[in-house]
Amino acid sequence: MxxxxxxxxxxxxxxxxxxxxxxxxxxxxxxxxxxxxxxxxxxxxxxxxxxxxxxxxxxxxxxxxxxxxxxxxxxxxxxxxxxxxxxxxxxxxxxxxxxxxxxxxxxxxxxxxxxxxxxxxxxxxxxxxxAGIVQYLNMMVNQLHESLDAYKNIYIQMNAPKEAIDYVESVSKYVNLEMLxxxxxxxxxxxxxxxxxxxxxxxxxxxxxxxxxxxxxxPFSRVYIPNRIEALLIIIACIGIILNAKEFTKYSYAFSIVNTLVIFTLNLDGMAYLVYLLKEKGKLPKGIIIITVLLILFIPAISDLYLVFGITDIIFNLRKLDPNPIRKVK
Structure with missing residues (x-):
């Protein structure tokens, strides 16, 4: 029962x-x-x-x-x-x-x-x-080009600054199958x-x-990228740069992905380190921390701070989270 x-x-x-x-x-x-x-x-x-x-x-x-x-x-x-x-x-x-x-x-x-x-x-x-995978990707690339052309025409009709129009044109040049x-x-x-x-x-x-x-x-403030993983990604990215320079472009897609992952992981670690400083060292309220993180993220002039924080934290293990640090900090 x-x-x-x-x-x-x-x-x-x-x-x-x-x-x-x-x-x-x-x-x-x-x-x-x-x-x-x-x-x-x-x-x-x-x-x-x-x-x-x-x-x-x-x-x-x-x-x-x-x-x-x-x-x-x-x-x-x-x-x-x-x-x-x-x-x-x-x-x-x-x-x-x-x-x-x-x-x-x-x-x-x-x-x-x-x-x-x-x-x-x-x-x-x-x-x-x-359409198949390749043709479907090409269709997406064409749609992106059409959207950018539409934005460009809107800017022209609105007499937008030449810099804005040039920016749309520069983005359009980078839109290709590999980038997608x-x-x-x-x-x-x-x-x-x-x-x-x-x-x-x-x-x-x-x-x-x-x-x-x-x-x-x-907690996000305790998120970190192990230095061994980051080193492996950097090595693969460097190999890709060398092969591209030698015109071995067969695996350029894979190396481009790894190169972007390097930038992403460094920024992620740097962002977590900043949250650690503001939260655990500065004892700031959550609202102020979120606003600060977003401001730095969306202001191009200072967004590279995350790269600097990430590289520094990974090399020197500033938060003492990595069990296999490159250099121990007393």
Whole structure:
């Protein structure tokens, strides 16, 4: 009798989570911005089912949610959205259920989400546009050029300063297939990281309400890039620069991605170091810290400070977070 009650509870909980997923999708279905925000929440119901029960029920939750979503979207759109949040939900559920650390969980969910986004792109390129991957990318490049040309014509009609028009033209020159591949790859990785971080925060708060013990997420001020990983990225980027100089351009896409990752990771570490200084050393309020970080980020004249902070922190291990420092600071 007790087993029957347990099975009934599982069915009820699964039904509730499927309904919640459908409601979230319905609320975000026709507003692109809300849809992007909804992707942070969509993995949560299936993640809860995984943690409270098992993989099988979580997988069923995702599949039935996709089927219900076809009433709002076409089947392809329902499938691709389900793939993205499904990968995130299953990896998040597995790592939390098996008591993995928050950093391991976020890395795993980042990878799973990035894979989901890549599958989504491939489905649209192959099955929706039916143009193939390369042709689909070329279509995107052409659309970007058309958009930039439209902006340029608007500036001309408004008698905008010549500098503004020249800037649009200079950006247009850099818009090509290689640049698009680099941007898409980084958007998959960085988008996956942001989704993993926010989804973990949300599921942590939900689970605490349900009296589950969940490891606290690492504060942003304690985020750091291990010097060995950064050194490896820099070495690969340098190899790419040398090969490009020797006109070995076969793998230029990969090296461009790594080069951009170097800049991103240095800036990320530098931003975390600044938050550490303002929060733990300066004891400033959260609001002032956020405003300061954003101001530096969006003011070109001083945004390079993050690079300087990042390089300095990685080399000298100023926060003493790296267990294998290049140089120990007393």
């Amino acid at each position: 007790q087993n029957n009650n347990y099975n009934a509870n599982k069915i009820v909980e699964t039904g509730i989570m499927i309904s919640i997923t459908f409601v979230i999708i319905a609320m975000t279905a026709y507003v692109p911005i809300l849809l992007e925000l909804g992707m942070f929440i969509l993995p949560i119901p299936a993640t809860l089912i995984y943690i409270r029960h098992n993989f099988k029920l979580a997988f069923i939750t995702i599949i039935l949610s996709i089927i219900l979503t076809t009433f709002l979207y076409n089947p392809i759109s329902a499938l691709v959205s389900g793939v993205v949040y499904g990968f995130a939900a299953l990896s998040l559920g597995y790592y939390i259920k098996n008591n993995k650390s928050s950093s391991e969980t976020i890395v795993a969910v980042t990878i799973a989400t990035a894979i989901g986004k890549i599958i989504k792109f491939l489905i649209y390129a192959i099955f929706v546009s039916k 591949i680099v941007i898409l790859t980084l958007s998959f990785i960085i988008g996956g990281l942001i989704q993993a971080y926010i989804s973990y925060i949300i599921i942590q708060k939900v689970l605490l309400r349900l009296n589950y013990v969940v490891e606290e997420i690492i």
